[in-house]
Amino acid sequence: MSQAHLIELPKVEDPRGNLTFIEEVRHMPFCIQRVYWIYDVPGGQVRGGHAFKEQREVIVALSGSFDVVCDDGVSKKVYTLNRSYYGLYIPALNWRQMLNFSTNSLALVLSSTRYHREDYIYDYEAFLQLRNSHEQHDL
Numbered sequence: 001m002s003q004a005h006l007i008e009l010p011k012v013e014d015p016r017g018n019l020t021f022i023e024e025v026r027h028m029p030f031c032i033q034r035v036y037w038i039y040d041v042p043g044g045q046v047r048g049g050h051a052f053k054e055q056r057e058v059i060v061a062l063s064g065s066f067d068v069v070c071d072d073g074v075s076k077k078v079y080t081l082n083r084s085y086y087g088l089y090i091p092a093l094n095w096r097q098m099l100n101f102s103t104n105s106l107a108l109v110l111s112s113t114r115y116h117r118e119d120y121i122y123d124y125e126a127f128l129q130l131r132n133s134h135e136q137h138d139l
Contacts (some may be wrong), residue, residue, distance in 0.1 A: 002091040004070035004077065007058060011085040020085045022058075022110070029089060030056050030112035037062070037108050041101040048097040051121045053130070056112040058087040059098075064105025071095040073131040081107075093131050095124065 009027055012019040024032055038047055048068075059068060065082035072094050079088050087110070090096055098107065113119065121127045 003072060004079070004088060004090045004094055004096075006079065007087045007089050009060075009085045009087055018085075022060075022087070027087075028058060028110065032110050032112070033114050034111040035108070036111070037106060038098070039106045041066075041105065043101075045101065046097055046099045047101075047107075049095075049122070051095045051127045051131075052092050052113075053119050053121060054092050054113055054116075055119050056089070056091050058089050058110045060084060060087045060108045060110075062106040062108050064102035066101040066105050066107060067099050069097045069099070073128050093127070093134060095121075095127055 007027065007029075009020050009022060012021075022028060041047060059081065061081035062084050065080060068079045068081060068088055068090075070077050070079065070088075070090060081088060101107075121130065
């Protein structure tokens with residue numbers, strides 16, 4: 001199974017202001033089916049706290065900063081997103097939490113699937129069981 005990792009996006013530098021863009025096939029490891037953003041997060045709040053059975057996503061900090069904790073069931077890694085030319089790719093079956101949002105932070109999420117409530121895993125133990133069963137199947 002693949003790991004969460006940073007994707008460096010194109011950065012066009014210009015004295016008038018920089019520009020970054022995302023092209024679906026060139027920069028994304030999936031076709032984009034849904035885009036949403038998270039903003040106005042009150043201090044101390046945590047977003048996420050779940051995994052997806054199928055959905056893959058890329059998270060970009062368009063403004064401000066926040067941390068994303070990625071847990072593949074074996075190890076955890078914290079990514080600090082604070083540059084709009086980096087996206088964090090999170091594959092399916094990875095538990096993720098978003099925390100430490102700065103004032104006026106804006107998180108853009110590009111998703112490989114449309115919203116399906118059934119795809120969400122909110123119970124950590126159920127996530128671990130599903131993850132382990134997939135690893136056994138892949139052997």
